[in-house]
Amino acid sequence: MTRKWNYPSLSSEEQRLGAELARRYSNCTPVADLLVQRGITTIDAAEKFFHPSLRDLHDPFLMPQMDVAVERLNRAMGSKEKIMVYGDYDVDGTTAVALVYRYLQNFYSELDFYIPTRYDDGYGISRQSIDMLAEQGVKLVIILDCGIKAIDEIKYAAERGIDFIICDHHVPDDELPPAVAILNPKLEGSTYPCPHLSGCGVGYKFMQAFSISNGIATAELESMLDLVAVSIAADIVPMVDENRVLAYTGLKRLNSNPNMGLRAIIRTCGLGGKEITISDVVFKIGPRINASGRMQSGREAVELLVARDSKEAARRAWRSTNTTKTARNSTNASPKKPTPSSRHAARCTRPKNRLSSTTKTGTRASSASWPRA
Ligand SMILES: [Mn+2]
Numbered sequence: 001m002t003r004k005w006n007y008p009s010l011s012s013e014e015q016r017l018g019a020e021l022a023r024r025y026s027n028c029t030p031v032a033d034l035l036v037q038r039g040i041t042t043i044d045a046a047e048k049f050f051h052p053s054l055r056d057l058h059d060p061f062l063m064p065q066m067d068v069a070v071e072r073l074n075r076a077m078g079s080k081e082k083i084m085v086y087g088d089y090d091v092d093g094t095t096a097v098a099l100v101y102r103y104l105q106n107f108y109s110e111l112d113f114y115i116p117t118r119y120d121d122g123y124g125i126s127r128q129s130i131d132m133l134a135e136q137g138v139k140l141v142i143i144l145d146c147g148i149k150a151i152d153e154i155k156y157a158a159e160r161g162i163d164f165i166i167c168d169h170h171v172p173d174d175e176l177p178p179a180v181a182i183l184n185p186k187l188e189g190s191t192y193p194c195p196h197l198s199g200c201g202v203g204y205k206f207m208q209a210f211s212i213s214n215g216i217a218t219a220e221l222e223s224m225l226d227l228v229a230v231s232i233a234a235d236i237v238p239m240v241d242e243n244r245v246l247a248y249t250g251l252k253r254l255n256s257n258p259n260m261g262l263r264a265i266i267r268t269c270g271l272g273g274k275e276i277t278i279s280d281v282v283f284k285i286g287p288r289i290n291a292s293g294r295m296q297s298g299r300e301a302v303e304l305l306v307a308r309d310s311k312e313a314a315r316r317a318w319r320s321t322n323t324t325k326t327a328r329n330s331t332n333a334s335p336k337k338p339t340p341s342s343r344h345a346a347r348c349t350r351p352k353n354r355l356s357s358t359t360k361t362g363t364r365a366s367s368a369s370w371p372r373a
Contacts, residue, residue, distance in 0.1 A: 005030075007037065017041045038240075052248040054222060060209035063192045069165045069181035069206060070213045072140065076163075077108050081139035085113040086125065088145040088199070089298035091234035091289045095227040096144035096167070096200035097298075098261075098305035103207050103221055112136075115298025125153045134160045142167065142206075145199025148184060151177045167202040169237070194242035200231030201246060225250035226258045227305065233278045234286035251278065261304040264317035265289070292320040 010018060014036045022032035025043045035041070040049050048056050060066055076083055083104070087097035094115060101113040116129060124146040130153060133141060141164050147154070148168040154177035157164060164179040171186050183202050185192040197205065204221070211218050229250025232243055239247050254276050258266065262285070266272055269284040276285075292301035304320065307313035 007034065010036065021046065049244075052245040054245060054249055056242075056245055057208070058193050058242055060205040060212070063183055063185060063202075063205060063209075064187050064190050065181040065183060066206070066209050069183055070209050072163065072165060072180045073142070073206075073210055074213065076140040077110075080110055082110045082112075082137050083108070083140045083142065084133055084136070084138045085111065086129075086141050086143045086147075087113075087115055087298070087302075088124065089115050089117070089294060089301070090145070091286045092199040092231045093145040094289060094292075094298055094301040094305060095231040095234075096198075096203040098302050099200055099224050099227045100142055100144060100167075100203045100207060101302070102306045103224060106220065107216075113299075113302055115302060117297050125150045125157075127153060127156055130157045130160060130162065133157070133162055138162055140165070142203075144203050145169070147177065147179070148172045148182070149177070151175055153177075154179050165206075167199065167206055169197050169199050169202055194240075196238045196240060196243050198228070198231040198235045198237045198243070200228050200235075201237075201243065204228050204246070222249070223253065223257075224259070226253040226262055229254055229278075230262070230281050230285060230289070233281035234289070236282070239278075247278065251276065251281075254281070259305065259307075260310055260313040261307040261317070264304070264307070264310070264313035265320070267314070268317045268321045288317070288320045292316075 010033055014033070018029060018033040018036045021035060021041065021043070022029045025046055026032045026035070035046055035049065038049075040046050073083075075081075085097050085101040085104070087093035097113050097115060101111065104111055114129070114133075116124070116126070125141075125143060139162060141157070141162060143150075143164055144167045146168060147164065147166040148170050149172075154164050154166075158178055164177070166177065166179045166182045166184065168182070168184045169186060170184075172182075172184060172188065176182060176187075183206055184190070185195045185197050185202070204225075207221055208218060210216075211221055225246060227250070228246045232239060232247045232250070237243055254262065254266075265285050265288050266276065269280070269288065271280055271284065289301050289305070292304060300316065301320070304313060304316040307316065
């Protein structure tokens with residue numbers, strides 16, 4: 001097949017940089033020009049572009065308030081406080097919760113997760129959810145992919161003795177919630193080098209910092225990058241800088257040894273044995289997770305993503321596939337994306353589902369404690 005590539009003409013400075021890069025590195029002017037147009041003007045940057053490596057991930061402690069967040073998490077684990085991992089019901093939110101919940105399960109058992117239901121709780125955190133958390137004795141909430149605008153709710157939580165660590169990537173307002181720590185690369189004044197992280201990506205950076213601070217090898221965490229790659233593709237965040245490394249490594253994982261839930265979804269999509277691309281994540285894998293989170297419950301989506309039993313994963317994956325088909329076939333029953341006002345209305349209704357007091361998937365966590373022996 002012949003393709004005709006059209007790209008805008010270069011400025012004289014870009015031409016000079018392109019010629020220099022072609023001479024010293026690519027030996028091919030069109031490739032060098034394309035690199036320059038992407039802001040890649042040095043041999044070192046070109047090497048990083050062609051060979052994405054986890055070594056090039058940024059130091060997580062460059063993110064504002066990361067040290068405070070890690071210190072608060074360590075303290076909660078050291079004093080056996082009940083921790084709730086809380087997130088949005090879309091793909092980014094559920095992958096973020098799955099990653100943080102499952103990773104911390106390796107070290108700690110006083111842990112549960114909660115995803116608000118779309119129709120009962122609405123988007124984000126509500127006073128009703130905070131009341132439930134207080135009833136459960138929760139002292140620390142790690143909230144992912146939402147929370148940055150929940151000023152009143154987090155103020156209310158503080159009055160009830162619940163601390164929040166926010167891991168979000170949405171653009172903050174001028175006023176920030178009174179959380180213990182706000183991890184957000186878009187925070188005003190942040191000099192974190194990659195502002196484009198997904199919500200799950202921010203959760204990953206938090207867990208990376210937690211691991212570094214406790215001297216834990218990051219191999220296990222890196223094995224969970226399949227979840228981060230799915231979040232990057234589904235949330236359509238720019239695949240540049242650190243996101244490109246995370247997506248590249250995570251996609252490799254997705255193709256070689258994905259977690260049990262993702263493996264089950266891959267099979268139900270008919271992608272078993274095929275090379276999975278980012279487009280497959282956007283159009284096939286993501287919608288199944290979304291269907292699970294939006295039309296059933298976010299808990300269902302996370303249970304699938306943290307499944308440790310292949311039969312259970314397969315059962316849940318088929319259920320999400322059927323839900324996806326139902327959503328496509330039905331026009332009347334298809335839920336609309338909540339508008340801000342319907343989200344507000346949903347926040348004002350009493351949640352029907354209760355927090356579970358036991359973790360169904362927490363078998364490995366039952367004997368774990370903190371600090372580690
Ligand atoms: Mn998101």
